[in-house]
Amino acid sequence: MEDVFKIAGRKIRSRFMLGTGKFPSDGSMAEAIKASGAHIVTVALRRVDSGAGSGNLLSHIPAGRIVMPNTSGARNAAEAVRIARLARAAGAGDWIKIEAIPDNRHLLPDNLETIKATEVLAREGFVVMPYFNPDLADARRLRDAGAASLMPLGAPIGTNKGVTTRELIKVLVSELDLPVVVDAGLGRPSHAAEAMELGAAAVLVNTAVAVSGDPSGMAEAFALAVKAGRKAWLAGAGAARELAEASSPLTGFLR
Amino acid sequence: MRIKLNGRDAEIKDGTTVAALLRGMKADPKSALVELNLKVLARAGWKRTALRNGDAVEVFSFVTGG
Secondary structure (H helix, E strand, O other), X not given: OOOOOEEOOEEOOOOEEEEOOOOOOHHHHHHHHHHHOOOEXXXXXXXXXXXXXXXXXXXXXXXXXXXXXXXXXXXXXXXXXXXXXXXXXXXXXXXXXXXXXXXXXXXOOOHHHHHHHHHHHHHOOOEEEEEEOOOHXXXXXXXXXXXXXXXXXXXXXXXXXXXXXXXXXXXXXXXXXXXXXXXXXXXXXXXXXXXXXXXXXXXXXXXXXXXXXXXXXXXXXXXXXXXXHXXXXXXXXXXXXXXXXXXXXXXXXXX | OEEEEOXXXXXXXXXXXXXXXXXXXXXXXXXXXXXXXOEEEOHHHXXXXXXXXXXXXXXXXXXXXX
């Protein structure tokens, strides 16, 4: 049976989403996007420094991708909503990843503000993907507010620590019908595979790919790990046991 | 005359259009986004919109990010 992945009714070609930050060059970013097979890639929005100018980032993103702006830099719902509206007015489409982050040290999101922004933007027709601290009650509030998916963090942004929230991710996967996209903190392909084995619908990675010695190679490694983890989830992993259980016959060889 | 550009005071010539302001900032016109007095100003309006004293202009562009 074909394993179709949909968000907001739209078929998404890859369960691996890639952020565009921190790459050594626009060229290496473009190569990594191709190698990743990612269908959804994220971008951010910033003020242009007078005189320093601005380039055209979107021209470097290979064709056929959904470009999903994030609201990074927003500290609350009002700022996130403003960024989302601006991005859409600029022709970036309806997809928006909400980040409402008042804390610069840990970069942990504010769930309350995230829920408020989700409510406003979903009503305005955005496909809202909220980045949040994995919490069951808040996940239900996000669903009720109209979120198209849930983006719980695996670990704080850029920390490469892996799925430190694994028990909470499992709860979200089992309790909600929305796609769970584990975002942030995944430092290695094995982390991505772990998230998928837990039943995540997809993962979003940026730092681990962008700052590796070979971003394209790492993008491909993550893509393979995501596929492996997904297949393992669909196949159903055996439960862990305390004691050994022989996989060969237990009768003696010569008796 | 004086405007607020990205939150800071800026001195510009009378009659400066939004398009001219962007050129001066070296902002790529294909990808820049403009808010004039907190309202999005569509690209089609940049050439014909002359700024007025006291206007607040915000200029954004897409940048890389996760």
